[in-house]
Amino acid sequence: MNLYAKIPMLKFSTLLKSQLTSPGSFLRNFAVLGSGTLLAQAIPVLVSPVLTRIYSPEDFAMLALFTALVGTFTPIVCGKYEVALVTPKKRIYAEHLLGIAVYCAFAISIFLAVVFVIGGKSILAFLNAERLGIWIFSVPAALLFTGLFTAGNYWANRNKEYRLMSTARVIRAVLAALTGILSGLAGAAFAGLLAGFFAGLLAATLFIFCQDRSLLNHRIWRWSREKKMVLSRYRSYPLYNATSGLMDGITLSLPVFFISRYFPEAVVGYYALVFRVASAPIGFISASVSQINLKKVVDIVNSGQSPVKYLLTVAALLASIVSLPAMIIIVWGPGLFAILFGKQWAQSGEYARILMPAICVQFTASTLSSTMGATNNNRLGAIWKILAFISTGTMLLLVAPQGDVWVILYALTILNMILYTFYFIMILYAAHKPRNFK
Numbered sequence: 001m002n003l004y005a006k007i008p009m010l011k012f013s014t015l016l017k018s019q020l021t022s023p024g025s026f027l028r029n030f031a032v033l034g035s036g037t038l039l040a041q042a043i044p045v046l047v048s049p050v051l052t053r054i055y056s057p058e059d060f061a062m063l064a065l066f067t068a069l070v071g072t073f074t075p076i077v078c079g080k081y082e083v084a085l086v087t088p089k090k091r092i093y094a095e096h097l098l099g100i101a102v103y104c105a106f107a108i109s110i111f112l113a114v115v116f117v118i119g120g121k122s123i124l125a126f127l128n129a130e131r132l133g134i135w136i137f138s139v140p141a142a143l144l145f146t147g148l149f150t151a152g153n154y155w156a157n158r159n160k161e162y163r164l165m166s167t168a169r170v171i172r173a174v175l176a177a178l179t180g181i182l183s184g185l186a187g188a189a190f191a192g193l194l195a196g197f198f199a200g201l202l203a204a205t206l207f208i209f210c211q212d213r214s215l216l217n218h219r220i221w222r223w224s225r226e227k228k229m230v231l232s233r234y235r236s237y238p239l240y241n242a243t244s245g246l247m248d249g250i251t252l253s254l255p256v257f258f259i260s261r262y263f264p265e266a267v268v269g270y271y272a273l274v275f276r277v278a279s280a281p282i283g284f285i286s287a288s289v290s291q292i293n294l295k296k297v298v299d300i301v302n303s304g305q306s307p308v309k310y311l312l313t314v315a316a317l318l319a320s321i322v323s324l325p326a327m328i329i330i331v332w333g334p335g336l337f338a339i340l341f342g343k344q345w346a347q348s349g350e351y352a353r354i355l356m357p358a359i360c361v362q363f364t365a366s367t368l369s370s371t372m373g374a375t376n377n378n379r380l381g382a383i384w385k386i387l388a389f390i391s392t393g394t395m396l397l398l399v400a401p402q403g404d405v406w407v408i409l410y411a412l413t414i415l416n417m418i419l420y421t422f423y424f425i426m427i428l429y430a431a432h433k434p435r436n437f438k
Contacts (some may be wrong), residue, residue: 016434040169045277047177052341055193057269058131058294061365062190063197064272065129065260068253071150073112074402077147079104080237083373085435087298092219096230097156104238106146113140128261132285134251135194145201157214157295168204176200212420225262230278238377244382247389254392255412258400269403270348272398273341278329278352278359286367289314293367297374307375308431311368315424319362329353352411365420375434386424 052060078101086098087114093404116123149168156165179199183192245306260268300307329336329352337349372381392415399411 001333020375025201027143040173043170043173043177047181047278049342051179051184051193052273052345054181055189057266057273057344059190059269060272061260061265061268062129062132062274063133064256064268065132066135066139066142066194067126067197067262069136069139070146072130072253073108073143073246074140074146075151075249076242077108077143078102078107078151078323079176080232080373082151082242083294083370084234084237085151085154085179085210085239086158086294087374087376089302091232093233094158094225095217096224096227097234098151098215099222100227100231101151102153102197102221105151105346106142107311109140109147110143112143113137115420116140126261131190131265135190138194138198142201145198145205145290147207149201149208149346152205152212152215155283156208156212157292159212159214160295161212162265162292162345164208171207171278172200172204174200175203198401236332236376237373239374240378240382244378244385248385250423251385251389251392254396255408258396259405263405270345270351271344273337273348274352274355277337277341277348278333278356286363289318290370292347294374296433297371297431301375306432308372308428311428311431313372315364315368318367322360325358349435351409354406355413358413358420361417361420361424365424368427369423372430375430377430377433377435380426380430384423388423391419 057416081097081101081104083093083241085101088094111346116136124130124136153165153168156162176196176199178196180196181194186192188195198253220295242424256268259271293311296310297307300310329349333353333356334346334349337352338346341348369381371380394410395415396408396412
């Protein structure tokens with residue numbers, strides 16, 4: 001049944017036009033942020049045929065493991081205060097929240113460095129990734145700059161500086177690609193891919209902080225009694241969003257960890273290329289819409305209206321956009337991967353064909369997941385993340401030791417389609433029951 005069956009066509013048309021095309025609206029903001037993000041996401045795809053001929057599947061496997069370790073802690077690196085800073089009406093509260101987010105990034109990165117000093121070798125042995133070796137100590141540094149970049153992005157989002165956000169992402173993609181190619185041609189293996197990761201991240205972070213002078217305000221960085229008050233007022237973000245966010249980060253990284261433990265490095269590399277390439281045509285939309293959605297839902301809630309109709313409109317738009325790239329990969333995936341990246345990468349195309357339906361459902365729900373924070377329904381989001389963590393971990397514990405990667409891929413697809421469909425339902429419920437901010 002059509003989601004909009006109860007809405008007259010004229011009314012729906014007016015709603016769609018007002019929500020997507022008016023000045024400062026979703027579509028205009030998305031056009032600015034999305035265009036840059038599209039380029040930023042397209043660059044890794046365009047250079048991948050070069051990189052896959054310079055680097056081996058084993059090199060990509062190490063990069064996948066490195067980014068999985070970083071990604072595990074990325075959701076909590078700022079204590080989720082970066083999400084909170086978009087929500088208050090008073091700018092002074094947002095400034096304090098930005099400072100707290102940066103403090104959290106430093107604290108968590110230092111803590112992780114200590115953990116790796118104490119137990120780094122044991123972690124690598126458990127993951128069957130001894131080849132990563134001393135590079136594991138670069139994970140805390142990557143996490144710190146990821147936190148700074150994330151906090152700067154959310155501050156720009158609050159101020160609707162979408163052009164700044166867009167440019168930063170392009171800079172990151174360009175430098176990562178150039179550094180990776182040049183390092184590979186110079187004979188570097190995994191270290192070349194890692195150098196590209198850091199070059200892009202550092203440049204983008206410096207660009208944001210140099211371009212937005214408001215980030216230099218002393219109130220942001222100085223600890224004060226007001227910060228303690230703000231810390232307490234928004235405690236639900238670290239208590240519910242950050243703790244559940246850690247589970248979310250682990251959940252997303254679990255497939256890489258389990259495949260790394262039970263399968264050869266090449267299999268991890270094939271799996272990694274799927275998410276580097278197959279999800280990129282839709283990933284750029286997700287990155288842009290998610291941040292714009294956060295601000296848009298906050299504005300709607302603060303105006304006393306319901307964001308449900310807006311979310312249904314955006315969800316329908318996302319579903320229509322994701323259909324084409326999904327069908328292309330499902331039908332021609334293996335052949336396309338072999339032609340574009342070399343015959344040794346045809347296996348990645350087979351993986352992509354299986355995983356694509358789940359990627360589509362995950363894309364729609366995850367893109368709108370910022371609604372949880374925007375409506376202050378953090379506990380509801382935490383419940384889903386705990387459910388996803390438990391179900392994904394249990395499934396992989398049962399399936400991965402069997403040593404059949406195809407069973408893992410099909411199991412992941414079925415489970416994620418169920419989980420993210422339920423997540424979308426919960427997002428709509430959160431939008432229907434928003435909790436206003438002061």
